[in-house]
């Protein structure tokens with residue numbers, strides 16, 4: 429955006445790396461403001477759900493259990509087995525399309541408000557850090573100071589709390605894989621009875637601790653693939669945390685403004701083409717001071733250490749902390765709020781106060797269609813999956829002069845948490861008789877499968893030709909569970 433080469437230096441490296449290529453530790457100022465309060469509320473809600481869910485049940489199973497070992501996923505009362513791979517494949521595609529479209533419209537809002545990495549970092553670990561070490565300035569002073577008793581105590585306490593918290597969180601997260609009941613059993617039994625899992629949890633807890641104690645925002649800027657994709661996903665209409673450069677430039681400190689009624693021509697010359705265009709579109713005088721007083725408050729609160737006034741950058745997780753900080757400044761300056769706000773680049777250029785553009789509405793419509801399609805496929809999923817096929821390689825078998833039979837194989841897979849003890853196959857679309865081989869269908873126990881074979885005996889006069897379509901319906905008592913199309917082979921008429 430800036431046309432001066434020196435102003436582009438932020439593009440040479442990420443904000444957390446210094447000139448020598450070393451890590452620059454970020455000390456963000458404690459965020460405060462309306463949006464931050466909303467974020468705290470959202471985070472509390474999500475944390476309650478995340479840690480409460482493993483201890484709730486639906487239809488007799490843990491509400492959300494991803495039992496990878498037994499290859500069964502329990503999701504809100506439904507049980508998914510490897511037979512549901514198509515649903516997961518569809519869900520994955522829908523999810524990917526959803527992410528792409530969502531990012532086109534709403535930018536990286538997910539990162540700052542919902543992503544577990546940001547929630548744990550900013551709403552849990554960072555808050556503890558503020559509590560123990562104080563705000564940014566106190567932290568800098570503590571880190572740069574000598575190893576006094578106070579420093580040893582504060583650092584020791586912080587890392588001890590971080591380590592304990594990491595162990596607790598990993599234990600809770602593992603409840604989603606091994607089940608909360610099993611997790612409690614394991615915690616209360618000797619380590620040697622489940623040493624493998626203990627070791628895995630210890631390693632995961634150590635990684636978790638390392639990420640939140642040291643690695644921090646590097647996850648968002650260097651590791652997360654979603655963050656790396658922003659460059660191709662964002663368009664000029666995407667809603668992002670946007671600095672209103674038309675209104676903010678020419679920026680200048682209070683001192684500069686006191687000394688000069690208007691910005692110097694050299695400062696005005698540094699305005700980029702976009703800035704000039706936006707100012708002209710919106711009737712803002714390019715030769716006057718803008719609203720940004722260059723106080724740096726927006727930079728100081730940024731947990732990824734960037735200056736949002738440089739435009740969208742890959743480090744920005746849309747946490748909105750800079751919006752609160754700038755609004756606070758604007759309030760004090762008695763200027764309109766929203767110098768930094770949620771808006772699109774085009775919104776700033778045109779000055780049109782339209783949060784979602786026509787393209788945005790079109791994307792939202794596509795999102796709704798995708799979610800509806802997924803909902804329909806999901807709703808069509810039955811508790812019992814039936815596979816009924818004519819025995820391969822066999823044609824019809826003459827029973828007597830008037831009747832012929834076909835042999836079929838069935839396989840029923842029970843995804844429900846209940847047994848089906850009175851299963852029956854009914855013939856639809858063709859008069860005929862079903863004869864099970866080896867007696868009636870066995871009891872189909874919860875999450876089990878049964879298979880067998882049966883003959884269908886049909887009068888030759890009822891056949892429509894060499895192949896007559898028919899349908900099998902599977903019932904348990906009077907409850908229809910599944911319906912499958914097939915055909916019946918007969919002699920040439």
Ligand code: SF4
Pocket residue numbers: 676719720721722723724725726727737753754755757767768
């Ligand atoms: S907080 Fe607002 S006024 Fe202060 S530097 Fe940032 S954009 Fe400018």
Ligand code: SF4
Pocket residue numbers: 669726729730731732733734735736743744745746747748749750751
């Ligand atoms: S620039 Fe603003 S929204 Fe982006 S990460 Fe920094 S504080 Fe958060």
